[in-house]
Amino acid sequence: MNYNIKSITAKNSGPTTSNGTNTYILGNHNLIIIDPGPDDNQHLENILKNIENKNVEYIIVTHTHKDHSTLANKLAEITGAKKIGSTKDFIKNQEKNSVINFDIEFTPDIYLVDQMIIKTEDLILKALHTPGHTSDHFCFKEETMSRIFTGDHIMGWSSTLISPPDGNMGDYMSSLSQIIDKGKNEYFPGHGDKITDGKSYAEKLLQHRFNRKQKIHELIILGNKNAEELTGYIYKDIDFRLLKYATLTILAHLIDLEKEKSIKSDGLENTNSTYSKI
Ligand SMILES: [Zn+2]
Structure with a gap:
């Protein structure tokens, strides 16, 4: 099944975000948005313009770092879409720790679990739990076009930050192997450009x-x-x-x-x- 894909980059460029956070809009009539991005009015306007009054079914958050998720609640209110993200346990832990980089205001309607299928009339995504950058990080695989939406697990411009205690290098390296095992795919990262030969790119990162x-x-x-x-x-x-x-x-x-x-x-x-x- 062919489907449209649009990438919109928020204007939050910086030393850890490259040009800014990439928001992806997928589908022809029933849309999925991956990583709505930071709570910024101009970014919200850009997203709404690109939605063109189509139905947004789901807003997915790869992980709850603020630059990926803070627009989710507002965008869901406007579009009526269901929010999909972080595990229940993860949110509970972050509330306890109140780590500033994490968006504890984000409230998913549907909690992610590994291998969960997210389906619209236009496309099917499979959630892959990829802890390491954060313990709640997920990538999303789309089979028909061999695409993986990699969030901050694999970025298009730099190697990713692993910040303990939530960031975990052992988990990160096994999550990288997990993505490599999925074979040849195009990667669509949360920051930086699309990666056409994802497998060899990820192999180099692991090495x-x-x-x-x-x-x-x-x-x-x-x-x-x-x-x-x-x-x-x-x-x-x-x-x-x-x-x-x-x-x-x-x-x-x-x-x-x-x-x-x-x-x-x-x-x-x-x-x-x-x-x-x-
Ligand atoms: Zn992040």
Whole structure:
């Protein structure tokens, strides 16, 4: 089945968002919107213009980082669409932690579970739980055109941020393998351009993470270090605005290596904790 696909990029460009968040509108008559994006009036207007008074059945959120979900409630009110997103447990946890990057105002009508089918007259999507960037992250596979909507799991411009404690490197790497196993697909990311040969792109990302993990392990074998020190060794010419994100991603690797019992920590799990060889 052929169906229209429109991509609208919100004007929230920045060091972690590239040109901005991509909102996808899928379908011919009965539409699905993936990642409505930030709560911004101009973005809302652009989306409404592109909907052209057609019926919007579902608004899907890949994960509840604010730049992906905050327009969902307003857009659902205007269009009457059902909101699909995050798991119940995840929302419960975030309410407890009240982590600022997460959109705890987002209230799905339908909670995602792995392998859930989302169907309209125009197309069928299968939800794939892909934890790592966040524990509630989902990608969406459309079979007939071999497309995967990858959110922030696989982005078109940079490797993704893994920020502990919710971000988890071990989960991220297995979720990447899961997407690679789906074979050749075109990827439509939450940030950056469409990726035509998705499989080899994801394989390169996975290889990069393996190499980085190995490098971190080697550096710890040479002497005790914390995530901040390792960032200095690994990222030589990094944009200072990305420094804290790079440090968090290194911490995610350290936690993963510790879990595998390849290294040990001083008992804490933060960017100042010292890690040493076993
Ligand atoms: Zn995100």
